[in-house]
Amino acid sequence: MAPILELHKITKRFGGLVAVSGVEISLDKGRIASIIGPNGAGKTTIFNSITGVYKPEEGTVVFDGHPITGMRPDQITAMGMCRTFQNIRLFQNMSVMENVMVGAHTRTTQSTGIGAVLRTKAFREAEEAVRLKAKQLLRFVDLPLGLGDQLARNLPYGQQRRIEIARALAAEPKLILLDEPTAGMNPQETEAAIRLFRRLRDEMGITVLLIEHDMKVVMGISEWVSVIDYGQKIAEGTPAEVRKNQRVIEAYLGRHATVHEG
Amino acid sequence: MSEQPGKSSGSKSTKRDLSDEGLITRLLAGPLGPIFVIGYLAVVTFLLYREPRALLLRFLLFAGLLLIYYMPHKAWLKLLLAGVTVVAIIPAVGLKNPFLLEIGFQVATFATLALGLNIVVGFAGLLDLGYVAFFAVGAYLWAIFGSQQLWQLHSSPGTATVYNVFPLGAWWFWPFLIFGITAAAGAGMLLGTPVLRLRGDYLAIVTLGFGEVIRVLANNLDKPINLTNGPQGITPIQRPPLPDFILHGALPNWLSQVSGRTIGEGDMYAFFFYFLAVVWLVFTIAFAGRLENSRLGRSWTAIREDDVAAVAMGVPLRRTKLTAFAIGAAFSGAMGVIYAANRTFVSPETFSLTQSISVLVMVILGGLGSIPGVVLGAAIVTMLNIDVLQTLSLQLSSLRQGTGMIPLIGVPWAELPTQLDPARYQRLVFGLLLIIMMIFRPEGIIPSRRRKLELHEDDDPLAPPADSENVLITSTGGD
Ligand SMILES: Nc1ncnc2c1ncn2[C@@H]1O[C@H](COP(=O)(O)OP(=O)(O)OP(=O)(O)O)[C@@H](O)[C@H]1O
Ligand SMILES: [Mg+2]
Numbered sequence: 001m002a003p004i005l006e007l008h009k010i011t012k013r014f015g016g017l018v019a020v021s022g023v024e025i026s027l028d029k030g031r032i033a034s035i036i037g038p039n040g041a042g043k044t045t046i047f048n049s050i051t052g053v054y055k056p057e058e059g060t061v062v063f064d065g066h067p068i069t070g071m072r073p074d075q076i077t078a079m080g081m082c083r084t085f086q087n088i089r090l091f092q093n094m095s096v097m098e099n100v101m102v103g104a105h106t107r108t109t110q111s112t113g114i115g116a117v118l119r120t121k122a123f124r125e126a127e128e129a130v131r132l133k134a135k136q137l138l139r140f141v142d143l144p145l146g147l148g149d150q151l152a153r154n155l156p157y158g159q160q161r162r163i164e165i166a167r168a169l170a171a172e173p174k175l176i177l178l179d180e181p182t183a184g185m186n187p188q189e190t191e192a193a194i195r196l197f198r199r200l201r202d203e204m205g206i207t208v209l210l211i212e213h214d215m216k217v218v219m220g221i222s223e224w225v226s227v228i229d230y231g232q233k234i235a236e237g238t239p240a241e242v243r244k245n246q247r248v249i250e251a252y253l254g255r256h257a258t259v260h261e262g
Numbered sequence: 263m264s265e266q267p268g269k270s271s272g273s274k275s276t277k278r279d280l281s282d283e284g285l286i287t288r289l290l291a292g293p294l295g296p297i298f299v300i301g302y303l304a305v306v307t308f309l310l311y312r313e314p315r316a317l318l319l320r321f322l323l324f325a326g327l328l329l330i331y332y333m334p335h336k337a338w339l340k341l342l343l344a345g346v347t348v349v350a351i352i353p354a355v356g357l358k359n360p361f362l363l364e365i366g367f368q369v370a371t372f373a374t375l376a377l378g379l380n381i382v383v384g385f386a387g388l389l390d391l392g393y394v395a396f397f398a399v400g401a402y403l404w405a406i407f408g409s410q411q412l413w414q415l416h417s418s419p420g421t422a423t424v425y426n427v428f429p430l431g432a433w434w435f436w437p438f439l440i441f442g443i444t445a446a447a448g449a450g451m452l453l454g455t456p457v458l459r460l461r462g463d464y465l466a467i468v469t470l471g472f473g474e475v476i477r478v479l480a481n482n483l484d485k486p487i488n489l490t491n492g493p494q495g496i497t498p499i500q501r502p503p504l505p506d507f508i509l510h511g512a513l514p515n516w517l518s519q520v521s522g523r524t525i526g527e528g529d530m531y532a533f534f535f536y537f538l539a540v541v542w543l544v545f546t547i548a549f550a551g552r553l554e555n556s557r558l559g560r561s562w563t564a565i566r567e568d569d570v571a572a573v574a575m576g577v578p579l580r581r582t583k584l585t586a587f588a589i590g591a592a593f594s595g596a597m598g599v600i601y602a603a604n605r606t607f608v609s610p611e612t613f614s615l616t617q618s619i620s621v622l623v624m625v626i627l628g629g630l631g632s633i634p635g636v637v638l639g640a641a642i643v644t645m646l647n648i649d650v651l652q653t654l655s656l657q658l659s660s661l662r663q664g665t666g667m668i669p670l671i672g673v674p675w676a677e678l679p680t681q682l683d684p685a686r687y688q689r690l691v692f693g694l695l696l697i698i699m700m701i702f703r704p705e706g707i708i709p710s711r712r713r714k715l716e717l718h719e720d721d722d723p724l725a726p727p728a729d730s731e732n733v734l735i736t737s738t739g740g741d
Pocket of ligand 1: 014017019037038039040041042043044045046086
């Protein structure tokens, strides 16, 4: 199948620190894939370079056949890629519904404020459509009913993670990037999250790229794994191949005493 | 961690609502509420008609509007009562005491400014300390074109011969309302573009500088061409033409008979400007309120909350911030045109940094991001400014002329130093007011729903997930 995302020799530096160095990743459409690696390996920096938060010093990112390097994050989102953040970044003082509605920004047509001020029919219809969509997405991520009017900050952590995914889904992405989406979850919540990631692909047809620390999640659902260490890709392959790879074992054992495996 | 539905925290916050301004709301609830409010308005109006100069009564009349706001009734009933107060009662009492119209005009003017600033600071979270510059743009626009200034471009201030004709007819006032909006919005973009990348303190400092630049320009653009007439200011500025039957005919005659006071051209203009400012204020309220609940309004809030997340969700930062600056500025641009015509005089003094701060105080006092709060804040600050403190000063000075003694300390009033004039303590009073507010009610008098929950979360044991901190540690520390 054709790749939906290709990274060609991506390099990102922070002053003297080379956080990502010459990384090549190719992600096929319709896959669930993971990026793994020890702390500080450069995984989040790769996400930020893909989504336009950072502009990589070298290399190109190709999304769905179009080069997107140097484009602004909102333009990239409009093209059909959306993400969540490692440390949840919901709009804390907005309601759950409003959060998801902001996610739909690039998919709604009220271009100016004029329609809003005149409360035109087109405006009201667009507004109603966004509401409906937000409700459906909140149901899709299994958020308990009736929480839509709560402020995001008032909800427990696990639910905030789900809302963040719903918000990203509102942008109708072809590709969703999830940065450590199960971090801090208990085993049952992790199970539920894994089911949700599968449904993203199976029911919505979205390609999923995860950054994961939890080996159970990585091995459980990824079909392809890229391993990053010190900003470089040191291995890639199916989960079974990767876990046997000598360099991967060293990378993890070298800095950490234990390897968590499911 | 278990996911417990946050319903309980919801009921908590509603409970707080009830115990808070709920007291007034409960008093006004039920069918007796409207009767009470109508009675209150009737009594205040009657007393004010008998005693048009009583400060307390003026205050109570405006407080009536607040009562109406707190009525827990249908919107149409509240709108009707508020409409009657603004359109009938205040002008009726204004027949007796035109000062009431002046207060109404200034409150509406500054409420509009505060609403515009609220879009930038309250909704979009961009601290702007030079906001009054946009007001100045509108005011000077009409001042330059609506006066004889254009004849004097090549003479230094005060030396030109005075002509009888104005370069533009007075009716140009109306198109200039639109030009004022456009020019101020343009100035908003002009300011917005270079400061797009700045946040917080840096943004505040640059906007402060921008405000000063506009004022200094107004002060110094009397050479090489005399555009602004320098520190002397521009006068006379034309008022829009009113039809003759309003200014001279049966209407003022009849009003004179009713009120027992000669109602002249000036009074009719006072009515006109009062209504014009109120119309523009109502328009601004509707505009801001509807924008708040739209895609644009949500984008502003999203940027205020977390601009990295907002842009990742597809909100274009540049354009969204620029629209906040432009729309916020536009409201005050039109008000500037109205203000210049009302005063028939503008000078740089009106547009000082303290004026910018004053408008900011209105916003913060009333409740950042809250439209009713901001209007109330503007009313309180303006009335303190032009009415309460001035009246107290006047009363003091009349006491000073008498032979009475100050109670308790036994010093004659006449020996009270003039330095103790309340009017001189304007800034002090605002400062104290702000400090008191920040201690007891940092979210403002009528807080926006968000602010309130944000600042009082420690009252609410269920608000933040108790273990969010642990989670953050595991999410960054584990592998
Ligand atoms: N904005 C920044 N400025 C300077 N250095 C940065 C910045 N962002 C990341 N780094 C550095 O780049 C390196 C890679 O960081 P990154 O956040 O991408 O790691 P990660 O693989 O996501 O780690 P973790 O598993 O802890 O999330 C780290 O050494 C980090 O300190
Ligand atoms: Mg990371």
